[in-house]
Amino acid sequence: MLLQEGATSRQLGKARKFLAANPVFNVLTLGDTYAPLLAVSKLFLATERTAVTGVCSLYHPFNRKPSVALSTATPETKKALLNVALRQVSGEFITLCGHDEVEAVKAYAAVLNLEIELQMVANPPKHLRSNVKVSRVRKKDVEELDRFYSEQDSRAWTPLQFKVGPFYCVKRNGKIVSAAGTHLKTPQIAHLGSIATSEAYQRQGFAAACTSALALDLASKGRIISLFVKSDNKPAIGMYEKLGFKKIREIAFITARKDYRGSA
Numbered sequence: 510m511l512l513q514e515g516a517t518s519r520q521l522g523k524a525r526k527f528l529a530a531n532p533v534f535n536v537l538t539l540g541d542t543y544a545p546l547l548a549v550s551k552l553f554l555a556t557e558r559t560a561v562t563g564v565c566s567l568y569h570p571f572n573r574k575p576s577v578a579l580s581t582a583t584p585e586t587k588k589a590l591l592n593v594a595l596r597q598v599s600g601e602f603i604t605l606c607g608h609d610e611v612e613a614v615k616a617y618a619a620v621l622n623l624e625i626e627l628q629m630v631a632n633p634p635k636h637l638r639s640n641v642k643v644s645r646v647r648k649k650d651v652e653e654l655d656r657f658y659s660e661q662d663s664r665a666w667t668p669l670q671f672k673v674g675p676f677y678c679v680k681r682n683g684k685i686v687s688a689a690g691t692h693l694k695t696p697q698i699a700h701l702g703s704i705a706t707s708e709a710y711q712r713q714g715f716a717a718a719c720t721s722a723l724a725l726d727l728a729s730k731g732r733i734i735s736l737f738v739k740s741d742n743k744p745a746i747g748m749y750e751k752l753g754f755k756k757i758r759e760i761a762f763i764t765a766r767k768d769y770r771g772s773a
């Protein structure tokens with residue numbers, strides 16, 4: 510097995526093809542191979558002869574903890590990829606990984622926090638009958654969106670996300686009070702994120718209407734729609750089920766600190 514950092518454009522094409530064979534499991538790594546996230550991500554490839562056998566991405570937007578994601582691969586390949594990727598990390602990082610990958614993370618890092626999330630998928634999402642007026646967020650409203658998400662303490666939002674794909678919102682008195690957005694987008698799959706409604710406006714069908722408009726827009730080009738939700742967030746899970754999402758697997762959302770003794 511050969512391990513390398515970065516990819517030529519030919520290797521990038523091969524990596525995308527490898528990841529697209531399982532877009533649901535590889536949603537994070539696949540999403541990081543496309544602009545604009547590619548510009549703030551480092552890719553690590555495992556290859557056998559010239560075939561890609563695994564990918565690790567280190568997504569590191571300005572002002573955020575780096576986020577590490579692994580693709581489908583053998584346990585040995587995952588561990589080797591994680592080792593090279595974590596050489597680029599000092600201090601704290603986050604990773605969203607399958608249960609089978611938690612031990613590999615523990616080999617190189619001290620786990621500070623672990624939450625269980627669910628990956629839910631709609632293929633296709635259901636149409637929602639709703640009287641709520643939803644609009645697509647325009648470029649001129651990005652500052653207002655940023656204000657809304659800061660107020661909601663939304664952990665996945667950075668203004669860079671607005672360049673990834675559409676965001677939909679409900680406004681009241683000129684202010685955004687509910688929104689849903691695109692976290693990752695590739696030709697095969699889109700991953701939703703930053704779904705929230707201000708407390709004073711909850712239970713009026715706003716988040717369901719935003720998420721439905723967003724999911725239908727992204728699915729209109731044949732994409733699978735995916736998202737992560739905390740396994741104990743019953744209100745949100747109920748809403749996603751109404752929109753046609755089904756639970757696919759559990760994911761560990763880990764905050765960890767690089768352990769220098771564990772690294773090779």
Ligand SMILES: CC(C)(COP(=O)(O)OP(=O)(O)OC[C@H]1O[C@@H](n2cnc3c(N)ncnc32)[C@H](O)[C@@H]1OP(=O)(O)O)[C@@H](O)C(=O)NCCC(=O)NCCS
Pocket residue numbers: 687704705706707710711712713714715716717718737738739742743744745747748749751
């Ligand atoms: C989850 C959240 C986005 C829902 O926003 P909302 O605008 O109130 O949701 P809606 O009014 O569109 O509700 C749609 C459905 O979700 C479910 N739901 C929403 N809030 C609920 C609650 N408090 N209890 C139980 N079910 C709830 C219901 O099934 C509801 O349909 P119904 O009203 O016909 O019963 C909102 O509670 C929120 O911002 N929470 C904090 C952020 C968050 O958890 N985001 C999701 C991250 S994945």
